[in-house]
Amino acid sequence: MYRKLIILGILSVGLTSCIGYKEPTKENINQLKENSEIAAHVTIPDDWIFDRETNSRSLSYGWITDLKTPQLEILIKEGMLYNADLIIAREKLNQIELAMEIAGSNLYPSVSAVANTSNNLVSESQIRRLALKASWEIDLWGKNKSAQMASISDYFSVKHQNTLLHQSIAAMIAKAYYLNIAGNIQEDKIESYIQQTKELEKLYMIQKKVGTANALDLSNISAEIISLEGYLEKIRNANTQSRRSLELLTGRYPEGKLATQHSFEPVENDIPESFPLELLENRSDIQAYHFQIEKVFYEVQQAKAARLPSLTISSSLGTAGSNVEAINSIFSNPLLRVGGGLVSPLFNGGKLKKNVEIKNSRQKQVVEEYSKAVLNALNEVESSLANLQSVEKQMSYNRKAIDELKNNINLTRKQIKVGTNNSFVLIRKQRDLLKNEMNLINLELQDKMERINLYMALGAKNFIYS
Template sequence: MAARAIHEQYKANLIKQTAAFFPSFDFLSNASRTKSSTNDFDGKRIKNYDNNFRLEAKVSWEVDVWGRLRSTSSAAQSDLNQGAFDLKNAKLSIATRVAQQWIELIALTQQEVIARNQKNNLAQIVERTTNRYNAGLSDILDLRLVETDLATAQATLFSRVDQRSKAARQLEILLGRYPSAEIKTRKFLPEINNNFNAGIPSNLLKNRPDLLSAEEKIIASNFRVKEAESNRLPSLSLSHSTTYQNGKLKDLFDPVSLITSIAGSIIQPIFDGGRRTAIVEHKKAVTDQQTANYIALVFKAYQEVEDTLTSDVHLADQETQLQKATLNAAESERLSQEKYFNGLISILDLLQAQQRFFVAKSRLVNIQKQRLQTRAILFLALGGQSIPTVPAEKKTTSLSEPKDKDQKTNGTKLEEPTVEQSVEK
C-alpha cells in the first residue's frame, strides 16, 4: 500500500511539473457599488451611487530558454519510473514472503505428522513393554523409560500443533485473510527436480526492480543538477492581460471599456550570497551519493545471488546424506525392535535407535524446507527472472511422500499419510 501511494504521488508530481510548459490562464471578475453624498447649492444633501463592473483575463507563460522546465519535468518522470520499480519490487517481496511462509506451513505440517507417528509408535512399544512386564519378561525400569519417552513425544506433538497453527495464521495475514488458522495447504513439500547451470548471466540482474529504481534515482539527480544550474541564469516571462471595465453592466463589453496589455520580464540573479551556487553543489553531492549507493547495491545483488546458489548446492548435498541417514536409521529401528522383543538388546538401545530415526526424518524435512525457501529467495534476488536449469539426477529413493496410504512404518499402521517415504522392510 505504501509503495502504491508513493507511486501515485510521483504521478501527480509529474503532471504538476509538465503543466509548467503551458501558459497559465486566470479569470477575475468583480463588481462594486460606492455610495457618496454631497450638498447642493441650497444646502440639501444629495446621495450619489457609483457602480463599477470589471472582468479581467490574464495569461502568463515562462519561456524555457535554458531547459530548466525540461530538467524539472524529466526529473519528475524519473521519480515516477522509480516509484513504478519500487512498486514492482514490493510486489515481488510480498510474493516471496508468501511463498516462504507457504513452504514453512507445509514443513510444519510434516513435522506435526512426524511427531504424531513417533507418539503412536511409542504408544505401541509401551503397550508391548507393559505386556512383557506383566509376563515377567521385562523389569519396571524398561516400562518407566518408554513411558517417559511417550510423555515427551506427546509434549512435542502439542508444540508442533501450536507451531503449525501460528504459521497458518501468519500466512493468512500475508494473504489479507482473517487469521483463523483454517487455511488449507498440501501435505508434502514440492520436490526439486532441476539444478542450476553454472554461472549467472549478468543480464539477469539488470532487470532487478531495486537496481532499476537506483538507476532512476541517479538520472533524476542529474536532471536536478541541470535544474539548479539553470536557476543561476536569466529567466524570461511573458504576460498578457485583457480587462473590461464599465459602470454599467450592459455596456461592460463595449470596445471603449477594453483595456489590454502585453508585458515581458527578464529576471537576472545578481547577488544571493552564494545560495544558488550552494544548491548546485548540493545537487551534485546527492548525485554522487546515489551513484555510490547504486554501486553498493549492484555488489549486494551479486552477493545475494552467489550466496543463494552456493546454499542450494550445499543444501542439496545435505539432503542426499540425510536421505541415506533416514534409510539407515529406519532399518536400524526395525532391527532394534526385533532384537529387543526377542530379548537380545536393552530398551535403551531400542529407544536410541527410534530417536535417531525420527530425528533424521525431522532434519530431512528442515533441509528440504530450507532448499525450497532458498529458491524463493533466489527468485527475488534475480528480480523475478528465471535462469537456465538442467534436470537433477534421478534419486533412487524418495523420502518426501508415501507410496501407499496404508503402508506401515516400523510395524505401525498410520491413520494418516506419513511425512516421509516409508521404508520397505
C-alpha cells in the same frame, strides 16, 4: 515593430528548444556509474558466475517451476489482488503519476480569471473589473523541462520499486506456503512416532505381565510419549501461525485455517552453473536506481538553470466599469495588455549556488547507492548458490544417516525380543532418528527457500514463475 519581432523570436525559442537542457545519454549515465568509489574498489574474480555473452532467453527456469503447484499459483494471484501493502503501494504510485503530470504543466501558459470591485468612500465612486490573465515563463534554460523529466524518471523509479514489492510479496507467499507444508510433514512425522511409541508401550505392558519387562521400561516409554506430545503441540502452534501469515499475505482474515498439502513436490531440475549478466541488470531494484540516477541528472540541470535569468510573458484581456458618469458601463471599456518581465538573481546569500552543490552531492550519493545495490545483488546470487550446493550435500548425508539409524533400530528391536537390550536404548535411537528426519524436512524446506531466494536475486521474471 522591433518589439513585436523580439517577442516573436523569444516565443519561437521557448516553443522549439531549451538552451540549457540536455538529455542523459547512455554514455553520460555510464560515465557517472564508472566514477563510483564503491565500484572502483570491487575486483571481479575470474570464475565469475555471470556470462556477458549469453542471452537471458536461453536460460531454463525449470529449477524454479519445480516448486509450482496449482494451490500456490492461486494464492499468489490472490495476493497480487488483495495484499494490503500492494493496495497501498498502488495508490502511492498513482500519486507519483499525478505529480508527474503537474510537473509537465509548468511548460505551458497559465490562465486565470480575475473579478474585483473597489469603492471610494469619499467620492462614493465604484470601479469594477473583469479580466482574463495569462502568464508564461519562457523555459530558456530548460529548468521547467528538467523538472518535468526528473518527475518522469522518479515515476519510473517508483514503478520499478512497485514491481519489486510485487515480487517480494509473491516470494513471501511462496515461502510461507512451503513453511506450512514443512509444518504439516513434521506434524505427521511426530504423530507417527507417538503412535509407534504407544504400540511399544502396549508391548512392554504385556512383557511386564509375563515378567520380561519392568516398571522402569514402562516409565521410560511414558516419559517419551509425554515429551513427544509436548513437542507436537509446539509444532502445531507454529504451523497455525505460519498459516495465519500466509492468509494475511493474501489479504484474508488470519484465522489459521488455510489447508495446504502434506508433502513436498519432487525437485527434478538442477540449478544452472552460470547466468546471463542481463538478468542482473534487469533486476527491479537496479532499474529503480538507474532511473534515480536519471532523476538527479535532471535535478542538477534544474538547479543550475535556477541561477540564470528567467523571462516571463504576460497578458490580460478584460473590461472595466464604474458608477461614475464618464465610465458607466463595464462592457464599454475593453482592456488589452501584453508585457514581459526579466528576473535575474543577484544576491541570495549563495543559496542557489549551494543548491547546485547539494544536487551534485546527491547525484554522487545515488550513483554510490546504485553500486551498492549491484554489489548486494552479486552477494545474493553468490550466497543463494553456495547455500543450495551446501543444502544438497547435507541432504545426501542426512538421508544416509537416516537409513543407518532405521537399520540400527530394527536390530535393537530384535535384541529386545530376545532380552539382550532394553527400552531406554531403543527410545534413544528412535529419538535420534526423529531428530534426523526433522532435520531432513528442514533441509528440504531450506532448498525450496534458497531456490526462491536465487530466483529473486536474478530478477524474479514474472514474479515467482517464468
